[in-house]
Amino acid sequence: xxxxxxxxxxxxxxxxxxxxxxxxxxxxxxxxxxxxxxxxxxxxxxxxxxxxxxxxxxxxxxxxxxxxxxxxxxxxxxxxxxxxxxxxxxxxxxxxxxxxxxxxxxxxxxxxxxxxxxxxxxxxxxxxxxxxxxxxxxxxxxxxxxxxxxxxxxxxxxxxxxxxxxxxxxxxxxxxxxxxxxxxxxxxxxxxxxxxxxxxxxxxxxxxxxxxxxxxxxxxxxxxxxxxxxxxxxxxxxxxxxxxxxxxxxxxxxxxxxxxxxxxxxxxxxxxxxxxxxxxxxxxxxxxxxxxxxxxxxxxxxxxxxx
Amino acid sequence: xxxxxxxxxxxxxxxxxxxxxxxxxxxxxxxxxxxxxxxxxxxxxxxxxxxxxxxxxxxxxxxxxxxxxxxxxxxxxxxxxxxxxxxxxxxxxxxxxxxxxxxxxxxxxxxxxxxxxxxxxxxxxxxxxxxxxxxxxxxxxxxxxxxxxxxxxxxxxxxxxxxxxxxxxxxxxxxxxxxxxxxxxxxxxxxxxxxxxxxxxxxxxxxxxxxxxxxxxxxxxxxxxxxxxxxxxxxxxxxxxxxxxxxxxxxxxxxxxxxxxxxxxxxxxxxxxxxxxxxxxxxxxxxxxxxxxxxxxxxxxxxxxxx
Numbered sequence: 001x002x003x004x005x006x007x008x009x010x011x012x013x014x015x016x017x018x019x020x021x022x023x024x025x026x027x028x029x030x031x032x033x034x035x036x037x038x039x040x041x042x043x044x045x046x047x048x049x050x051x052x053x054x055x056x057x058x059x060x061x062x063x064x065x066x067x068x069x070x071x072x073x074x075x076x077x078x079x080x081x082x083x084x085x086x087x088x089x090x091x092x093x094x095x096x097x098x099x100x101x102x103x104x105x106x107x108x109x110x111x112x113x114x115x116x117x118x119x120x121x122x123x124x125x126x127x128x129x130x131x132x133x134x135x136x137x138x139x140x141x142x143x144x145x146x147x148x149x150x151x152x153x154x155x156x157x158x159x160x161x162x163x164x165x166x167x168x169x170x171x172x173x174x175x176x177x178x179x180x181x182x183x184x185x186x187x188x189x190x191x192x193x194x195x196x197x198x199x200x201x202x203x204x205x206x207x208x209x210x211x212x213x214x215x216x217x218x219x220x221x222x223x224x225x226x227x228x229x230x231x232x233x234x235x236x237x238x239x240x241x242x243x244x245x246x247x248x249x250x251x252x253x254x255x256x257x258x259x260x261x262x263x264x265x266x267x268x269x270x271x272x273x274x275x276x277x278x279x280x281x282x283x284x285x286x287x288x289x290x291x292x293x294x295x296x297x298x299x300x301x302x303x304x305x306x307x
Numbered sequence: 308x309x310x311x312x313x314x315x316x317x318x319x320x321x322x323x324x325x326x327x328x329x330x331x332x333x334x335x336x337x338x339x340x341x342x343x344x345x346x347x348x349x350x351x352x353x354x355x356x357x358x359x360x361x362x363x364x365x366x367x368x369x370x371x372x373x374x375x376x377x378x379x380x381x382x383x384x385x386x387x388x389x390x391x392x393x394x395x396x397x398x399x400x401x402x403x404x405x406x407x408x409x410x411x412x413x414x415x416x417x418x419x420x421x422x423x424x425x426x427x428x429x430x431x432x433x434x435x436x437x438x439x440x441x442x443x444x445x446x447x448x449x450x451x452x453x454x455x456x457x458x459x460x461x462x463x464x465x466x467x468x469x470x471x472x473x474x475x476x477x478x479x480x481x482x483x484x485x486x487x488x489x490x491x492x493x494x495x496x497x498x499x500x501x502x503x504x505x506x507x508x509x510x511x512x513x514x515x516x517x518x519x520x521x522x523x524x525x526x527x528x529x530x531x532x533x534x535x536x537x538x539x540x541x542x543x544x545x546x547x548x549x550x551x552x553x554x555x556x557x558x559x560x561x562x563x564x565x566x567x568x569x570x571x572x573x574x575x576x577x578x579x580x581x582x583x584x585x586x587x588x589x590x591x592x593x594x595x596x597x598x599x600x601x602x603x604x605x606x607x608x609x610x611x612x613x614x
Contacts, residue, residue, distance in 0.1 A: 015385065016351040040381040041348040044323040064414045066384045073380070073413070074347040077373045078322065102409035106380070107371045108451055144415055 004029050004202070004301035006225060006264065008293040009038075009045035013231050013245075013267045014067050021045050021295055022067045023267060025227060027204060029151065029301075032057045032131060035075065036149065036206050036227075042071035043078050049296050053082040058089045058128070058135075062208040063146035064096035073106035080112045087114040091126055091137065093145040094119035120147050123215075133201075138219045140210035142244040148208065148219040153201035163195040200305050205260075208267065211244045212254070220258035225301050227293075228255070229267035233277055236269075248278040252285035262289040262302050311336050311509070311608035313532060315600040316345075316352035318573045320538050320552075321374050328352050328602055329374045330574060332534060334511060336458065336608075339364045339438060342382065343456065343513050343534075349378030350385050356603050360389040365396045365435070365442075369515040370453035371403035380413035387419045394421040398433055398444065400452040401426035427454050430522075440508075445526045447517030449551040455515065455526040460508035470502040507612050512567075515574065518551045519561070527565035532608050534600075535562070536574035540584055543576075555585040559592035568609050569596040 009024030016022050022039025026049065033055040035042070046052070056079065061069050069092075079088060092100050097119055104115070118127055126135040134154070137147040164174060167185055177183045181192045205223040207216055209231075220226050230252075231245035240247050246254075248265060255263045263286055268275060279292045291299055316331030323329050329346025333356065340362040342349070353359070363386065368376050376399075386395060399407050404426055411422070425434055433442040440460045447453040471481060474492055484490045488499045512530040514523055516538075527533050537559075538552035547554050553561075555572060562570045570593055575582060586599045598606055 015388070016354060018354060021351060040378070041351055044328060044348055047323060047325060066381060066414045066416060069414055070380050070384075071347070073377050074373060077377075081322070096414075099414045102413050106409050106413065107373045107376055107403075107406045109373060 006204075006227065006299045006301065007049045007051065008227075008264070008266055008295060008297045008299075009042055009049055009051070011266045011268060011293045011295055011297075012067070013229070013269050015270060016041070017270050019295065020268070020270075022071065023208070024071060025206065025266075026051050026056075027151075027206075028055065029204070030132065032133075034151070035059045037062055037068040037208055038071035038075050039067045040070040040074075043074040045295065046075075049298075053078045054084050056084070056088055057086060058091070058131075060135075060149045060206065061090070061092040061096075061100075062140070062148060062206070063093060063142055063144050064099040065144060065209065068208060069096075069099065069103065072100075072103040076104055076115060077107075077109045079115070080109055084113045087116050089116045089118050089128065091118045091120055091135070091147075091149065093147055094121045095145040123147070138215045140207070140215045141213040142209045142211070146209050146244075148210070148215060149206045150219050150223075151204040153203065155201045156199045157192055157196035158199040159196045167195065169195065202301060202304060204301065207251075209244060210246065211241055212246060212250050216246070216254045217258055220254055220260055223255075223258065223260045224305070225262045225264065225299065226255055226258070226260040227264045227266060230265040230278055230282065231267050231269050233272070233281055236271075248281040249285055252282035252290075255288070256286050260286075260288060261305070262291070262299060264291045264293050264297075264299055266293040313511075313534065313571065313606045313608065314356045314358065315534075315571070315573055315602060315604045315606075316349055316356055316358070318575060318600045318602055318604075319374070320536070320574045320576050322577060323348070324577050326602065327575070327577075329378065330515070331378060332513065332573075333358050333363075334458075334513075335362065336511070337439060339440075341458070342366045344369055344375040344515055345378035345382050346374045347377040347381075350381040352602065353382075356605075360385045361391050363391070363395055364393060365398065365438075367442075367456045367513065368397070368399035368403075368407075369447070369455060369513070370400060370449055370451050371406040372451060372516065375515060376406065376410065379407075379410040383411055383422060384414075384416045386422070387416055391420045394423050396423045396425050396435065398425045398427055398442070398454075398456065400454055401428045402452040430454070445522045447514070447522045448520040449516045449518070453516050453551075455517070455522060456513045457526050457530075458511040460510065462508045463506045464499055464503035465506040466503045474502065476502065509608060509611060511608065514553075514558075516551060517553065518548055519553060519557050523553070523561045524565055527561055527567055530562075530565065530567045531612070532569045532571065532606065533562055533565070533567040534571045534573060537572040537585055537589065538574050538576050540579070540588055543578075555588040556592055559589035559597075562595070563593050567593075567595060568612075569598070569606060571598045571600050571604075571606055573600040
């Protein structure tokens with residue numbers, strides 16, 4: 001798996017099909033591994049996808065409908081069975097605390113790992129100690145309390161080896177320069193800006209069960225990779241509205257308005273025998289890289305934007 | 308599916324593998340459908356096996372380790388989603404009441420079906436209203452409270468059409484004869500025995516996590532079909548004893564001693580890359596029909612014993 005890659009573990013809404021497991025999504029981001037919305041069977045889908053329990057550093061649950069959260073019980077037990085050596089932060093709507101606790105202690109098992117519950121009480125930044133990014137929750141619109149998640153890497157700088165070499169800077173000096181932003185060399189101050197170019201941070205957004213609302217756009221804004229539910233087609237927009245879901249066209253338009261680069265659609269209703277129409281409908285509204293996810297579809301986070 | 312058939316939905320112990328889901332077993336018995344030990348992912352395995360939620364009339368959980376019970380949450384939610392019109396009895400160790408309640412209400416869903424909890428407080432017959440068999444629980448030996456289940460069809464009689472015809476008995480008269488055991492005809496008493504032959508009842512036994520103990524033999528006694536865990540091989544008998552499990556040889560010997568006709572082994576440790584040795588080891592100790600279960604293996608209950 002490359003350094004920043006997304007894999008769909010399951011892509012069905014409500015009930016599984018022969019081809020599609022309940023939801024489950026994994027984002028590998030350098031040393032971090034974020035598991036989103038583990039539905040029933042996620043533990044086994046991880047095996048099929050080559051995702052170990054040890055690679056999970058954080059878990060985000062958008063809402064406590066079963067198809068987005070029943071797999072939490074098995075994933076937590078597996079994290080303990082495998083004696084995952086690092087703490088795992090779990091984000092979920094605070095109003096679902098009772099469900100989180102039931103799933104966390106669903107049956108008897110031996111606790112060996114440190115799980116850090118991080119109930120989300122409202123929109124805003126989330127505690128993510130040690131993470132090389134910020135995590136944010138944004139409120140969505142669904143019959144039960146639902147939050148989408150957004151990962152934002154801060155802008156940084158990319159060092160230029162030839163300039164460092166010309167100034168004779170290496171090893172500890174480079175570390176100091178990166179930390180302090182400047183260093184004294186040959187009687188003058190060398191700044192970080194002289195030996196680097198700005199490196200734009202990347203963004204990932206995860207938008208599950210919601211009808212169209214401001215939160216969708218807020219999450220998607222500037223995302224290099226957006227994973228979003230597209231349960232229905234526009235022809236069934238009344239169902240989408242009634243049940244608190246999106247259509248493929250709505251998801252695609254929101255992505256375009258937000259400047260999304262790679263768009264992954266998922267969470268399909270089993271009423272559609274195939275997804276050709278989802279692809280066609282979304283394509284009409286979105287010009288970038290567009291993927292209609294199957295189970296085990298892998299998508300790389302696209303290369304950094306140019307400046 | 309034939310009238311009395313068993314299907315293995317999942318056959319892995321502890322953790323799923325690429326080929327084996329967590330546990331899950333379904334027995335179709337005329338109009339009844341008994342689901343045993345639904346591990347995570349059972350809902351989807353049912354789909355692969357062609358078992359609908361509506362076909363479930365009873366659920367039996369042997370014990371509350373996750374690999375035997377986490378799937379209960381999804382199965383219960385599916386029973387409600389599908390608006391199953393008949394009540395579903397759920398049997399489970401009473402000491403695991405707290406786990407049952409957590410799994411039953413693991414997340415928010417709309418309750419439409421009647422679930423009847425039947426906590427098992429000790430060995431003995433179980434309430435099974437309307438069932439054409441008796442159900443019994445027998446205590447097993449495992450680190451947590453564990454009960455095996457046994458289904459016993461009462462002995463009955465098979466009517467002989469030619470004798471009924473010779474006596475001019477038909478329709479309501481036959482019904483009366485079956486209910487009362489006798490009927491007046493042409494000035495004399497005709498007994499049921501005159502117009503029928505005895506029909507031996509059939510037995511099914513389900514033996515999950517346990518080390519060898521009296522309960523194993525008690526459950527298996529006279530079973531036409533025995534489904535039993537065979538987690539380990541005899542070479543690893545110390546592991547079996549330590550963790551409260553059986554070896555293939557132990558399971559096979561118990562089946563032979565109990566006069567079992569068809570033996571299904573399951574619940575295999577993932578330490579074994581294949582199960583050839585399980586088959587060979589069991590074969591040494593059991594002469595009857597022997598099946599090493601794969602996921603979705605189907606086994607018919609054998610024809611009735613001759614008298």
